[in-house]
Amino acid sequence: MKVLVTGSAGFIGFHTAKRFLDAGHEVVGFDGFTKYYDPQLKQARDQILRGYSSFTPVVGMLEDRGLVLSTVEEHQPELVVHLAAQAGVRYSIENPAAYIDSNVLGTFHLVEALRHRKPKHFLFASTSSVYGANPVLPFEETARTAFPVSLYAATKSAGEAITHSYAHLFGIPTTCFRFFTVYGPWGRPDMAALKFIQRIRRGEEIEVYGNGEMSRDFTFIDDLVEGILRLSQVVPAASQTEPEVRAIDSISPVAPWRVVNIAGGKPVPLMRFITAIENALGVEAKKKMLPMQAGDVPDTLASPDLLLSLTGFRPNTTVEEGVKALVNWYSEYETGAI
Structure with missing residues (x-):
């Protein structure tokens, strides 16, 4: 095809x-x-x-x-x-x-x-x-x-x-x-996940919007x-x-x-996502808590029912598994190993 x-x-x-x-x-x-x-x-x-x-x-x-x-x-x-x-x-x-x-x-x-x-x-x-x-x-x-x-x-x-x-x-x-x-691996550097990884590795402060009280249906x-x-x-x-x-x-x-x-229909608090990055890197982040930015919403949560009914599939990778894969890729990409 x-x-x-x-x-x-x-x-x-x-x-x-x-x-x-x-x-x-x-x-x-x-x-x-x-x-x-x-x-x-x-x-x-x-x-x-x-x-x-x-x-x-x-x-x-x-x-x-x-x-x-x-x-x-x-x-x-x-x-x-x-x-x-x-x-x-x-x-x-x-x-x-x-x-x-x-x-x-x-x-x-x-x-x-x-x-x-x-x-x-x-x-x-x-x-x-x-x-x-x-x-x-x-x-x-x-x-x-x-x-x-x-x-x-x-x-x-x-x-x-x-x-x-x-x-x-x-x-x-x-x-x-x-x-x-x-x-995930090969992700966009303007997104929060890679920004957090880059700044934590450099020992720099990360900006946590919504005072860390947001949740996302991470995929x-x-x-x-x-x-x-x-x-x-x-x-x-x-x-x-x-x-x-x-x-x-x-x-x-x-x-x-x-x-x-x-999406998997399983919302993850932003602070749990950050903790997963910290654990994968073995470094605790310096955090600057900030209010919600314009255009953002506090929470996202998908119903996965239609996807499951049509395909028999729903996303099921945990943030701990996914973040570990992202951190491993970034370490290899930054050093020119891939």
Whole structure:
């Protein structure tokens, strides 16, 4: 099977592309190598993918409509996993235009290309941030998501709406998946996990927002990718919904489209996550407790029921196991061992 993965040099895109390659599929990787964080890390991921003879790289931006159209036309992928995006809640306050360009315009260019070369399945990466100010936990896929508290969340919510309209108008089978605080080896350096590791190793103070009282439904990268691969085999169609799934299904009444949380449904207090890092490093962190930042929410908790019903899988890696793997990778990466 030929798979197009956008954002293939990114954290999640790299792991997803590699899993498809390891499974024997052909992968076309599309990435713009933006400078949101150190491009050297993206290049290191990309070099690993280029070691596969079945990997074809395409370097460019989703904002380049002509390149997106020609890539889809040339390679005609059977499966498309759209992971490229401008990420980060806090950066969306500083540079909102980047989010409109990449997450809204870029997604539009891709679905416009797919309407002419329809894949067997289109998968779109959304985020738990779309649940916004919703006070009801756990977050269920059928919950209202009309109150985003960051522009990042708003652009992802727009992406869900855009993909739904194209699924309805042009019959593109689409699954949107919502991520919950993903971490692990080859992770993004702008995220809390790697920031904590780097600063603790240097003996520097770490900033703990929300006075450490927040909790997150942390998802280890291997679990996330397993969920993506399993969902790729579950092509949405209203007529295929099983009776036992129907009550919790987010399937559209007018399109082959659904949205699914990928998370374990087990919230972890932020301080437990930090303790796991301290234990893995063998160093106690110096902590500076700070109030909640703009755009953040105090807690995230996913309902994993739909994912489990559709795929028989739910993420189950503990933060202690996942953090240990992340710390081990970072130690090797920093010393040039990988």
